Amino acid sequence: MKTAVATCDFHTKNMKTTKNSLCPCCGEGTLCSFSRDYLAKIGEGQTIKVPNVQMEVCDKCGEEILSLEAARDVDAAIAEYTDRLTPKELTAIREEFGVDQTEISEALGLGGKTYHRWEKGNQYPSRSMGYYLRILREYPEVFAWLRARGWQARNRVTTSEKSPLADMQSRFPTLAAYPSRLNSLATDRRNYATVLFAKI
Ligand SMILES: [Zn+2]
Numbered sequence: 001m002k003t004a005v006a007t008c009d010f011h012t013k014n015m016k017t018t019k020n021s022l023c024p025c026c027g028e029g030t031l032c033s034f035s036r037d038y039l040a041k042i043g044e045g046q047t048i049k050v051p052n053v054q055m056e057v058c059d060k061c062g063e064e065i066l067s068l069e070a071a072r073d074v075d076a077a078i079a080e081y082t083d084r085l086t087p088k089e090l091t092a093i094r095e096e097f098g099v100d101q102t103e104i105s106e107a108l109g110l111g112g113k114t115y116h117r118w119e120k121g122n123q124y125p126s127r128s129m130g131y132y133l134r135i136l137r138e139y140p141e142v143f144a145w146l147r148a149r150g151w152q153a154r155n156r157v158t159t160s161e162k163s164p165l166a167d168m169q170s171r172f173p174t175l176a177a178y179p180s181r182l183n184s185l186a187t188d189r190r191n192y193a194t195v196l197f198a199k200i
Contacts, residue, residue, distance in 0.1 A: 021056075029060025038064070040074050042082055050077040072121045085130040087121040093137050094119070099147070107147040 023029040038053035053074060056065040066074065072087075079086045085093075094104050094115065101116040108115070117123040125133065136143045 023058035023061060023063060024065075025063040026058060026061040029058035029063075031056040031058055031065065038066070038070075038074060040078055042078055048078065048081050050074050075121055075124065079124060082127060083130065084124050084127055085118075085133060087119050090115070090118050090125070090133070093133055096137060097140065097143050103147070106150075107143065109151060 021031045023031055033054070034057050035052050035054050038050045038055065039047045040050050041047055050073070054067060054070045057063070058065075076086050078084070094101065097104060099107070101119065102112055105112050105115040114123070118125050136146070
């Protein structure tokens with residue numbers, strides 16, 4: 001019986017026997033498990049070398065497939081090299097502020113789940129946001145000030161009074177007989193001009 005190892009052409013001392021799995025990219029080659037250097041793209045055509053990354057490599061097309069854990073290790077290496085904050089640091093900063101992920105997202109003016117995604121390592125804050133967070137960490141009273149402003153809570157009071165359609169009906173009474181047109185005005189504010197000047 002042929003094993004995965006017998007079909008692998010790679011000769012690396014770290015090569016390991018793996019389950020005889022078919023490559024999902026070319027559908028022909030066999031995936032072999034390796035621990036080797038990985039060239040990670042960091043933008044603007046630049047790469048960095050991350051050592052000893054566990055991956056599956058196709059013996060036919062050469063596709064490298066990283067596990068979620070290995071991909072996070074690569075992300076952490078990129079974060080360190082590019083001076084981005086790592087998920088661990090992001091958690092530490094938030095805990096120092098004594099807030100949960102939703103509260104910190106709200107204070108920083110981010111989408112509700114953004115900080116959660118950063119801490120999970122599913123997304124990374126930009127380098128400039130990283131510097132901003134480092135400054136806030138140095139001056140927690142500035143974070144307290146930011147949080148006390150509660151910009152989102154203030155915003156909710158002013159925008160939630162009317163439904164978008166009712167708001168459009170009062171603003172454009174001549175279009176009241178055309179609810180579908182008012183609806184498109186309400187849902188896509190960039191189309192004001194297109195909808196208003198279109199022939200009815
Ligand atoms: Zn392949």
